[in-house]
Amino acid sequence: MTKPKVLISDKMDPNAARIFEERGCDVDVITGETPEELKARIGEYDGLAIRSSTKVTPEILEAATNLKVIGRAGIGVDNVDIPKASSHGVVVMNTPFGNSITTAEHAIAMMLTLARQIPEANRRTQAGEWPKKDFMGVEVTGKTLGLIGSGNIGSIVASRAQGLRMKVIAYDPFLTPERAMELGVEKVDLGKLLERADFITLHTPLTDETRNILSRERLEAAKPGVRIVNCARGGLIDEAALKDLLESGHIAGAALDVFAEEPATDNPLFGTKNFICTPHLGASTTEAQVNVALQVAEQMADYLVSGGVTNALNVPSLSAEEAPRLKPYISLAEKLGSLVGQLEGPDVNAITIEVSGAASELNLKPITAAVLAGMMRSWSDSINMVNAPILAKERGLDVREVRHAKEGDYHTLVRIIATTPERRREVAGSLFGDSQMRLVEIAGTRIETDLEGHMIYIVNEDNPGFIGRLGSVLGEAGVNIGNFHLGRRLPDKHKGGDAVLMLTLDQAPSKEVQDAVCALEGVKKVRALSF
Structure with missing residues (x-):
């Protein structure tokens, strides 16, 4: 069996290559190539491991004829065209936990630095002044910290801030009351957070919904004297409005590790009073760089060798432990889908995937994706479990999933019900000995x-x-x-x-x-x- 071949195209810890090799992959480490050089080379590889330098554009993906997975060592995937990767059937993974602590610690460091005006005090002291009277800081103890986003990094910031005896409030549409209680934070809407917070830190990805979440209007509505920290993503704050409000004194200080345009070598905020910045250092610690490199290698190797899907952004996750149990079901589902596709053609406008017995205890998303891939592959080339759900949605296909815990005549059963404008087609399959796939019913007939x-x-x-x-x-x-x-x-x-x-x-x-x-x-x- 040919080993999967992986290209590491950005600098990362050398142990990443070792992990790929130990887990059964061939690996090449070739960094610093131009887009044209990468485009000429990428067709050889099953996997591409990157950091932030490599840009995975539509042109690169068109040339990546064998590519199955892209792994980003880090959180941000702005440098990957995910919709295009999905349409090509390529899994895109990141490592959201590898640098969470590092980024959270950087946010806390920036907050404390703002509170005591350390950079300016340092500069003037080293210039030979002794400007003690010019620097009156504020304590963070007893102050209210407002988190915008309370996921992996935000929750760590909350814990560290509570250790500093701060009161923490959080705005996050996905934060449940139970999770808020577990974190020891008060869940509030964004308006209340802006009214009450003495410090605000942002911990959310950049999406259409979060872009300029701190707009001019919202910054003007914030509590006078607020201090703002952003170590998440550029584009979350209206930078022009931030500059104006820093100069007016409405905002007492701001600390940014990220900018709307990077590298930020000439930003209007530079030189503004009470503004400090760092060059996107949130994940820049030795520990974090090692962690994300090892994690992305483990995730990619699991997918290429055993089918495990972890921290994927465009397909359901499937652990390496789940994969062996699901593998025969995925094969069965794909064949049943193929049978429906060959019998009915592209006229199918609705499909229901029903599972019963032992199958009802499984992760149903990969089974559904396999049914769609099998069905649609009979109509069109280059369909797999990654792009099939996306193409089904684009076609307006009505896809439903149903579980029946109770066993019927078979200890486990997967039933496909496909509807066309002319008729309804049912097929069902089961596993014998948990691995032998059989069609057991077609068109209402036992076979x-x-x-x-x-x-x-x-x-x-x-x-x-x-x-x-x-x-x-x-x-x-x-x-x-x-x-x-x-x-x-x-x-x-x-x-x-x-x-x-x-x-x-x-x-x-x-x-x-x-x-x-x-x-x-x-x-x-x-x-x-x-x-």
Whole structure:
């Protein structure tokens, strides 16, 4: 088996390459390439490990014909075109926990630095002055800290601030009352936070909803004398408004580690009174750089070797422990989806994935993605579990998931119900011995068969002599039957009704063979299948 091949294109801890190799990947470390050089090289690789320097553009992704995963050693993925990666079926991962402590500590350091005006006091003291009377700081003890965002980093900042005897309030739409109680913070809306906070720190990603979350209007509504710290992302604060309000004294101080445009070599805020800044150092500690490099290598190797998905931004997470248990279900779901796609074509406008018994205890998102990938791959090339849900949404496909904990006739079952403008199609499959995949029902008919290789699906009137006539047609055409499976839909137990046949063939049936089968008396439907 060929080993997955990984390219590390940005400088990171050398132990990352060692982890890739130990976990069964070949790895090249080639840093500092131009976009043109990376574009020429990327087609060789299954994985791409980056930091912030490499820009994964649509042009790079078009050339990355074998790429399966991009791993960002760090939190921010502004340098990756995630929608384009998703459309190409490439998983995008980051490492949100590797530098959380480092970034939180930097925010606390910036807050304390603001409170005591340390940079300016340092500069003037080293210039030979002794400006003691010009620097009257403020204590943080007893002050109110307002968190905008209370996720991984925000929660650490809250803990550190509480250790400084600060009162912490938080604005975060995703913060539950239970989580707020666990963190020891008071949940408030943004307006109340601005009214009450003596210090504000931001800990949110940059999205359409959070861009300029501290706009001019909101900064003007903040408590007079507030001090603001941003070690999250540039673009969260209206920088022009911040400068004006610092100069007017409404805002007593601001400390930024990030800017709307980086590198920020010429920003209007530079030189403003009571403004301090650092060059995006939030994650810049030795410990953090090692942590994120090792973490991204572990995550990418898990995905490439065993299928585990951790900290992915465009697909559901699937732990390395879950992956072996889910693997046969994903294969079953993909084959059932493929069966539906081949039988119904692109006319499907709604699909329901029902699981029962043991399957109901599993992570359903990967199973659903596998059904969609199998179904849509029969209509279009380059479909996988990453881009199938996105393409299904773009098509307006109505996708539903249903769980039934109770077992039926099978200890575990995956049922697909597909609807077209003309009809409703149901297929169901199960696992035997937790690994052997079987189709167990199609079109309301019990039938047990593997879905593999070349097959032909036939619906015919259940009359004597049909199987012999079918065998003759296939034999005369030189088509050998590998397996033969029959199910009957009878109005009573003795006669009439339809029969459903699923035959595994040693070769794909030609159009002439299919036409000959279709011409047999009593045949209602014939469809060649391939798995």
